Amino acid sequence: MADSDLSMILPRVLIVSRRTVRKNKFVDFVGEYHLDLIVNYGAVPVIVPRVSGLHMLLESFEPIHGVLLCEGEDIDPSLYDAELAGFSAEELEEIRNVHASDTAIDREKDTIELRLAKLCLERNIPYLGICRGSQVLNVACGGTLYQDVEKELSKKIPEEQRVVHMDYDNYDGHRHVVKVVEDTPLHQWFKDSLEENKMEIMVNSYHHQGVKKLAQRFVPMAFAPDGLIEGFYDPDTYNPEEGKFIMGLQFHPERMRHQDSDDFDYPGCPAAYKEFAKAVIAYEKKLNSSERVQKAPKLNQELETKRNVIVRSFSIAKNMYSSGGGKISGQESELEVGAEFLQASTALSLQQENRLKQMGATVRNASAYRERLKVNEERERLARAIMGKMSISKLSDLMSFYHMMGKICSEAIEGKLQDRVNEEIEF
Structure with a gap:
């Protein structure tokens, strides 16, 4: 099969773009690391542009075999915390100034992504949330967020437990430690890199918000030293071989790479994408199978x-x-x-x-047809009887006459057909 045909058979993963300003106009983008990993593991990324009103058109992107949400600004606090965490006007202004690139709320993107997340939860469509995508998943299930980790969490704990979750001067190089929870997918992926009895890895992250109250259906997979949940999943919907995968990671495994290299910090870094793609492929097969074996509809x-x-x-x-x-x-x-x-x-x-x-x-119509047959048979019998009494000369004249009439009929038909063709060409 030609390479151009692959997009027709590979499962589709929807990824919502992020909007920014470039050259005095809005542009939409998605980080290439996410796209590369999705393609490498056998699926097709379908970018959903952040366009006003698109949340009403999501059915146009069917079939949906998986959803990956990964980038964007802060989620509108009114979607999970009507009290705005009790911040004063001065504190809110300080947060906006420090995190200017992230605090501009994009309600259209919120609406698109929350609808996609809820669609995945309703249909058991595989879902992977990275950073903001994990926060969207938690909010969609009734969880809440810290609107600013430093002000709400870090200042309330001893200094030695505080964690820098975002370094604006060193996005890719910044790392902080997390402790992996045993008997979770994250533990399985990184087990060969964990020191004995330590259960810790160094992760890349850049965020100032995070999970505050984890939705009831989820189980934590990793914690930062300050107690912030860095990964979670739904154990009841985790079986990639059967097309089940609902997970959120606050850190960025796709960016955990050696400097000036595409080699990952740990062999387990791309595992989330690999297992997610495996679930997407299995879900697509299961969906196609159910569509092929449909029950006969009840007659109206x-x-x-x-x-x-x-x-x-x-x-x-x-x-x-x-x-x-x-x-x-x-x-x-x-x-x-x-x-x-x-x-x-x-x-x-x-x-x-x-x-x-x-x-x-x-x-x-059989009875009428049989009556016509009887009439024709009677006519043929009478014609034979009459012609049987005619001389050879009269029969020859009759045959010549019908031959001439047949020729005239043919010429008339050809003329009428040609006239019709000419009329169609003129039209």
Whole structure:
């Protein structure tokens, strides 16, 4: 199969873009690391642009086999915390100044991503949330967020436990430690890199918000020293081989790479994308399988009426052949099978319905057709009797006359057809 055909058969992963200003106009983008990993593991990334009103058009992106949410500004606090965490106006202004690139709320992006997250939860579509995407998932399930980790969390704990979650001067190089929870997918992915009895890895992150109250359905997979949850998943919907995957990671495994290299810090870094893609592929196969094996729809009143008409036609046909009127050898058994088929509560395909309508119409018109046959047979008998009494000379003149009339008819038909062609060309 040609490479150009692959997009027609590979499962689709929706990724919502982030909007920014470049050259005095808005542009949409998605980080290439996410796209590369999705493609490398056998799926096709479908970028959903952040466009006003798009949240009403998400069904246009069907079929959806997976959703990856990964970048963007702060989620609108009113979606999870009506009290705005008790911040004063001065504190809110300070947060906006320190995190100017992230605190500009994008309500359209919030709406698009929350609808996608809830769609995944309703249909069990595989979902992977990275950074903001993990926060969207938690909010979609009723969880809450710290609006600013430093002000709400870090200042309340001993200094040795405080964590720098964002370094604006060193996005890619910044690391902080997290402790991995045993018997979780994260533990499985990084187990070969964990020191004995330590269960710690160094992760890349840049965020000033994070999970405050984890939604009830989720289980933590990692914690930062300040207690912030750095990863979580739904154990009841985690089985990549069966197309089940609902997970959020606050840190960025896709960016945990050696300086000036694409080599990862740990072999387990790309595992989230690998297992997510595995679930997406399995979900796509399961979805296609269920679509191929559909239950026969129940007939509505209109279809039921049509079916009864066709059944009656077969009944007439069966009686006709059974009575010996025009009986054709070997056909009666086929009619019986057809009648039994039609008596079942099965919706007919359009082709079946049209074919059976034709057969029914033929049967219903059979008596008139047979009358016409009798008339034609009588006319032929009379013609033979008359011509049998004609001389050879008269028969020859009659044959010449009909030959000439046939030629004139052919010429007239050809002329009319040519006139029609000319009219169509002019039109």
